Amino acid sequence: MIEEIITSGRMNPEIDPVLHVWGWEIPLYLFLGGLSAGILIFSAYFTLRDRQDELPIAVKWMPLAVPFLIGIGLISLLLDLSHVLYAWQLFTNIRWESPMSWGAWTLMIITPLSIAWVAIWMEDIFPEWDWKFDAVKTVIKWLQEQRRILAQILILLSIILGMYTGILLSAFNARPFWNTSILGPLFLTSGLSASAALIAYFSKTEIEKRLFTRIDVMLISIELFMIVHLFMGHLAGTQVHIQAAQMFLGGAYTVPFWTFVVGLGLVLPVSLELLELKHKFIPAIVPVVLIIAGNLALRFIVVSAGQASRWLY
Amino acid sequence: MRYAMAVDTKKCVGCNDCVVACQTENDVPIGHCRDWIVEVTTGTYPDLQLEIRSERCNHCANAPCVRTCPTEASHYAAGGIVLVEESECIGCKACITSCPYDARFVHPEGYIDKCTFCAHRVEKGQNPACVSVCPTHAMIFGDLDDPNSDISKAMATRKWKSLIPEAGTDPKVFYLL
Ligand code: SF4
Numbered sequence: 001m002i003e004e005i006i007t008s009g010r011m012n013p014e015i016d017p018v019l020h021v022w023g024w025e026i027p028l029y030l031f032l033g034g035l036s037a038g039i040l041i042f043s044a045y046f047t048l049r050d051r052q053d054e055l056p057i058a059v060k061w062m063p064l065a066v067p068f069l070i071g072i073g074l075i076s077l078l079l080d081l082s083h084v085l086y087a088w089q090l091f092t093n094i095r096w097e098s099p100m101s102w103g104a105w106t107l108m109i110i111t112p113l114s115i116a117w118v119a120i121w122m123e124d125i126f127p128e129w130d131w132k133f134d135a136v137k138t139v140i141k142w143l144q145e146q147r148r149i150l151a152q153i154l155i156l157l158s159i160i161l162g163m164y165t166g167i168l169l170s171a172f173n174a175r176p177f178w179n180t181s182i183l184g185p186l187f188l189t190s191g192l193s194a195s196a197a198l199i200a201y202f203s204k205t206e207i208e209k210r211l212f213t214r215i216d217v218m219l220i221s222i223e224l225f226m227i228v229h230l231f232m233g234h235l236a237g238t239q240v241h242i243q244a245a246q247m248f249l250g251g252a253y254t255v256p257f258w259t260f261v262v263g264l265g266l267v268l269p270v271s272l273e274l275l276e277l278k279h280k281f282i283p284a285i286v287p288v289v290l291i292i293a294g295n296l297a298l299r300f301i302v303v304s305a306g307q308a309s310r311w312l313y
Numbered sequence: 314m315r316y317a318m319a320v321d322t323k324k325c326v327g328c329n330d331c332v333v334a335c336q337t338e339n340d341v342p343i344g345h346c347r348d349w350i351v352e353v354t355t356g357t358y359p360d361l362q363l364e365i366r367s368e369r370c371n372h373c374a375n376a377p378c379v380r381t382c383p384t385e386a387s388h389y390a391a392g393g394i395v396l397v398e399e400s401e402c403i404g405c406k407a408c409i410t411s412c413p414y415d416a417r418f419v420h421p422e423g424y425i426d427k428c429t430f431c432a433h434r435v436e437k438g439q440n441p442a443c444v445s446v447c448p449t450h451a452m453i454f455g456d457l458d459d460p461n462s463d464i465s466k467a468m469a470t471r472k473w474k475s476l477i478p479e480a481g482t483d484p485k486v487f488y489l490l
């Protein structure tokens with residue numbers, strides 16, 4: 001075998017010896033984006049199915065959290081920027097080839113819409129609620145009438161947002177581990193699963209709890225299937241993709257990934273949910289905490305591993 | 314006009330003069346580098362080969378850093394030189410993660426920095442600082458579209474390679490073998 005020893009004189013901080021320009025901010029931002037997308041998709045979808053009174057937590061209550069989640073996500077994104085005073089430049093440009101750009105624009109549109117969506121349900125969840133000003137009341141009334149159209153727009157935008165959290169990474173051809181089209185659907189599914197778990201946890205009625213537990217079981221199964229495919233895809237790829245996959249199959253990321261993401265974050269909670277559906281008593285907090293932690297771990301590990309994988313020369 | 318650089322691996326001795334010239338010319342912050350030396354040893358002892366390369370941003374014609382930049386701060390300038398406009402860069406680092414050569418870094422002031430092919434010198438008809446100082450004349454800079462330029466002639470008569478061509482970035486730094 002021909003050996004190759006490369007000695008490089010380069011020593012840029014955060015680049016050498018391994019790329020580490022994205023720390024905790026980006027994975028947290030991706031997690032919150034995915035969770036917000038999941039909540040909005042369920043709320044809008046079940047509104048379209050006219051099940052708002054049967055599924056109040058999913059449709060009316062959970063969206064309350066979305067503006068806050070997006071807000072924290074955006075702060076986290078801002079914290080990552082190293083030239084933050086110029087952040088407004090994001091919104092004076094539209095660059096279709098740049099996932100960062102259309103992520104920023106999607107959030108720009110979805111944030112006010114999610115606030116409008118919350119406003120629609122305020123009187124339902126807080127019966128005493130009073131908007132005070134007549135002008136506001138008129139606007140809210142109009143929004144309530146447009147509920148179905150708004151729901152359709154929200155579903156579309158939320159799917160884009162949820163997919164974007166993965167596509168942001170998969171667009172980086174330079175990082176072999178990210179360079180797979182599965183990340184978009186995988187992150188969307190995982191965001192949906194986290195929100196289904198939260199809805200199931202907070203729901204008060206048996207119908208809602210069981211429905212969302214069932215949905216979550218299905219979503220987690222899809223996630224597991226996609227994770228298997230992610231590695232199959234890499235292993236069937238080029239040498240750099242195979243090496244990227246090997247970080248998870250014997251390499252540095254093996255233990256954290258298979259333990260925290262797959263074992264504790266997917267397999268264990270889905271087993272608990274299945275037992276719950278069989279009416280075994282499981283403390284409701286356990287699966288939801290595991291799922292959220294697994295969701296976060298997935299994003300942290302994927303963001304980190306991508307930066308550790310590279311082309312060789 | 315398509316500016317490019319060729320580094321003669323038969324002549325480069327790895328003296329680091331190009332690195333120092335760049336740091337002086339461009340005021341590169343201490344502890345950072347826009348160009349650097351790589352030594353590659355291949356083979357099995359005792360049958361070894363050594364290649365020394367002066368490396369930098371490849372000013373790719375199909376540059377992923379330009380594609381992924383959300384603000385157009387990373388852009389193609391005259392002659393295909395890839396530059397970063399400081400006042401448009403937000404420091405999102407998308408370009409850093411998208412460069413397969415890891416050629417960029419975060420300037421301590423926040424914007425992203427990298428080799429510019431010394432565009433400010435090239436404008437005046439001069440060579441990039443690294444090319445000017447190289448004591449062994451291992452580097453050639455010029456216009457690929459001009460068949461009479463030194464670089465076109467060198468590439469027509471010598472064997473050459475570029476780095477990671479399979480990444481599809483169409484690099485404009487070449488290594489004469
Ligand atoms: S080498 Fe990297 S930074 Fe330079 S143009 Fe190519 S992709 Fe961009």
Ligand code: SF4
Nearest residue numbers: 382402403405406408
């Ligand atoms: S860090 Fe600056 S140059 Fe790089 S992609 Fe972001 S805005 Fe563009």
